[in-house]
Amino acid sequence: MTPDTDETQPRHFLEIDDVTNDELESILDRATAYKRAQNEGEDHEDLDGQTLGMIFQKPSTRTRVSFETGMTQLGGHAVFLGEDDIQLGHGEPLKDTSRTLSRYVDAVMARVFKHDNIEVLAEYASVPVVNGLTDDAHPCQTLADLLTIREHEGGFDDVSVAWIGDGNNVAQSFAVGAALAGIDLTIATPAGYGIDDDVRARARALGGEPTLTNDPVDAAADADVIYTDVWISMGQEDERDVRMNDFEGFQVNADLLSQAPDASVMHCLPAHRGEEVTDDVVESDRSIVFDQAENRLHAQKALLSWLLE
DSSP states (O other): OOOOOOTTSOOOBSSGGGSOHHHHHHHHHHHHHHHHHHHTTOOOOTTTTOEEEEEESSOOSHHHHHHHHHHHHTTOEEEEEOTTTOOBTTTBOHHHHHHHHHHHOSEEEEEOSOHHHHHHHHHHOSSOEEEEEOSSOOHHHHHHHHHHHHHHHSSSTTOEEEEESOOOHHHHHHHHHHHHHTOEEEEEOOTTOOOOHHHHHHHHHTTOOOEEESOHHHHHTTOSEEEEOOSSOTTOGGGHHHHHHHTTTOOBOHHHHTTSTTOEEEEOSOOOBTTTBOHHHHTSTTBOHHHHHHHHHHHHHHHHHHHHO
């Protein structure tokens, strides 16, 4: 995506490629600095007195707590607006909601179903809008993923990642983010569950189109990181029986990890243990899923301060 160059307009973060490679590195550097400051007990109240409006059409543990805690640690404040607090697109047009919130808060984070909704919010907002998740993308998760990989691999050079499972919103953002960072990515999904063609095109334009396969063993071979996510996302519960059958053989377990003896394991959580990943893998010393979860906090603090500086 081409960032908005009109300085009179706010900078939004709706997709991971709304930032350039240099901007990505800057945000990750800032996240690392915030993490160090927090661990050393240093104040870093760079958003003192500022307010984040948080729209939640979908519930979440990590997204709500990390954004709300992050604003507090930055010296600001977060306002939670759940589905019962705001009728997103029902009764009041989205554009009116966006323009009204822009008069009250310094930035908006929205976690919604339809990607079109986040785009409308951004179109009419006079403050930065952050995509906290849509059905198509989860760029904030990708920021945390890249921060985690950089920490554990010492950078992105010569790093190979295998995505095993569903080509869902997390996979799609990660595919573009991996291309942006220069990571070698292989995506293994069952037939019919791959990432969208436009996502592949965006990754290709960044010089890093992922390798696609239907063979999880082939994808995992000698990878530095193996990444998986749930097979049944929110709103897909009626597809459970079909998906459980289609994803047979794609579980991240000890047998699969034997193909990549030195690989770390990532999962954006929540994990359905016993389905896409086994309990022993999540609890193993090769699992970095809780470092990954923690890094949502640091990466999002960095993003917010970068957008609002």
